[in-house]
Amino acid sequence: xxxxxxxxxxxxxxxxxxxxxxxxxxxxxxxxxxxxxxxxxxxxxxxxxxxxxxxxxxxxxxxxxxxxxxxxxxxxxxxxxxxxxxxxxxxxxxxxxxxxxxxxxxxxxxxxxxxxxxxxxxxxxxxxxxxxxxxxxxxxxxxxxxxxxxxxxxxxxxxxxxxxxxxxxxxxxxxxxxxxxxxxxxxxxxxxxxxxxxxxxxxxxxxxxxxxxxxxxxxxxxxxxxxxxxxxxxxxxxxxxxxxxxxxxxxxxxxxxxxxxxxxxxxxxxxxxxxxxxxxxxxxxxxxxxxxxxxxxxxxxxxxxxxxxxxxxxxxxxxxxxxxxxxxxxxxxxxxxxxxxxxxxxxxxxxxxxxxxxxxxxxxxxxxxxxxxxxxxxxxxxxxxxxxxxxxxxxxxxxxxxxxxxxxxxxxxxxxxxxxx
Numbered sequence: 001x002x003x004x005x006x007x008x009x010x011x012x013x014x015x016x017x018x019x020x021x022x023x024x025x026x027x028x029x030x031x032x033x034x035x036x037x038x039x040x041x042x043x044x045x046x047x048x049x050x051x052x053x054x055x056x057x058x059x060x061x062x063x064x065x066x067x068x069x070x071x072x073x074x075x076x077x078x079x080x081x082x083x084x085x086x087x088x089x090x091x092x093x094x095x096x097x098x099x100x101x102x103x104x105x106x107x108x109x110x111x112x113x114x115x116x117x118x119x120x121x122x123x124x125x126x127x128x129x130x131x132x133x134x135x136x137x138x139x140x141x142x143x144x145x146x147x148x149x150x151x152x153x154x155x156x157x158x159x160x161x162x163x164x165x166x167x168x169x170x171x172x173x174x175x176x177x178x179x180x181x182x183x184x185x186x187x188x189x190x191x192x193x194x195x196x197x198x199x200x201x202x203x204x205x206x207x208x209x210x211x212x213x214x215x216x217x218x219x220x221x222x223x224x225x226x227x228x229x230x231x232x233x234x235x236x237x238x239x240x241x242x243x244x245x246x247x248x249x250x251x252x253x254x255x256x257x258x259x260x261x262x263x264x265x266x267x268x269x270x271x272x273x274x275x276x277x278x279x280x281x282x283x284x285x286x287x288x289x290x291x292x293x294x295x296x297x298x299x300x301x302x303x304x305x306x307x308x309x310x311x312x313x314x315x316x317x318x319x320x321x322x323x324x325x326x327x328x329x330x331x332x333x334x335x336x337x338x339x340x341x342x343x344x345x346x347x348x349x350x351x352x353x354x355x356x357x358x359x360x361x362x363x364x365x366x367x368x369x370x371x372x373x374x375x376x377x378x379x380x381x382x383x384x385x386x387x388x389x390x391x392x393x394x395x396x397x398x399x400x401x402x403x404x405x406x407x408x409x410x411x412x413x414x415x416x417x418x419x420x421x
Contacts, residue, residue, distance in 0.1 A: 113295025118146025205381030206352030
């Protein structure tokens with residue numbers, strides 16, 4: 001299928017027919033990459049360069065590239081199912097929806113399936129508006145919730161302004177993360193349908209919630225009849241050491257959204273799990289929201305296996321081990337380059353590495369790439385490298401990763417003048 005194509009041919013076709021700006025932008029950043037072979041937590045450039053993957057496409061590959069259990073599950077599902085028909089009840093959708101009601105926080109009941117995270121966010125917002133009969137939505141400044149119709153208006157204007165999709169500022173309100181006073185000021189107006197928060201805002205550089213912040217936001221929502229949406233697209237599925245990041249904070253959201261790793265990198269699927277209150281529109285008009293590919297029966301089979309693997313006791317224990325082991329190694333690196341490598345933002349294997357330069361993470365990304373590690377800078381905070389180890393790593397992989405990280409971070413520190421040659 002691919003033998004006849006050269007890397008240069010693919011790059012030129014991408015510029016000519018796919019996305020010229022994105023293709024050139026990565027090359028300008030020194031990332032001359034077209035992914036070829038991929039397996040586990042490694043992938044290879046078409047020219048053969050081997051890379052350790054600690055970006056995981058935002059957590060899509062939590063369980064590694066081409067996880068054999070997931071592939072086997074998908075193949076077995078194709079013997080019985082295809083995408084299915086979104087109009088009718090389905091064996092696999094019913095089974096997965098039942099499982100999600102069991103494993104999500106108390107109070108969540110119905111599942112709306114989608115083909116990806118942005119679509120799942122849109123379904124969450126529409127459900128909140130229905131339930132409250134309000135239009136206003138409050139999100140975090142420099143947050144990120146996807147690129148579709150409603151979702152794109154929630155985040156930074158970088159993604160909305162170009163398409164004239166910023167949204168009415170009286171309807172789409174943005175407040176600073178961890179600023180409880182600003183949040184309470186908006187909610188207390190009594191006209192907010194929902195507040196939506198990534199439990200740890202990834203694209204913003206993984207700032208952690210202040211103690212008590214998320215709990216206070218939820219209490220304020222309850223006081224004024226506003227729904228709380230937990231965006232768990234990047235913090236769910238055991239990445240934080242619990243199945244959902246929000247579980248660490250004791251918050252029971254009215255709506256929870258999952259995607260990315262939910263399909264294991266094998267089949268695209270997302271889900272919006274909502275309370276009975278938020279789901280009453282289904283009793284009024286169950287056809288008011290549809291998604292042709294949402295809840296594909298094959299995708300549901302894969303997602304069920306993802307949940308099963310993620311909840312295995314040995315996987316939970318391994319996430320804790322990897323988080324602690326890498327933290328120890330990274331703190332050792334910080335001690336060697338204290339003027340440059342200045343912080344680690346972490347909950348489980350959700351990690352952001354902080355550097356003391358306005359674009360330090362861009363330099364580190366390029367240096368890590370040269371040394372065989374793929375990690376990306378946070379698009380809205382270029383001091384932070386998104387560092388997202390997988391759930392199934394072993395000690396040998398971690399040791400190799402730390403060795404290469406030291407070489408890459410040292411090279412960037414030298415280039416920026418933080419240490420001598």
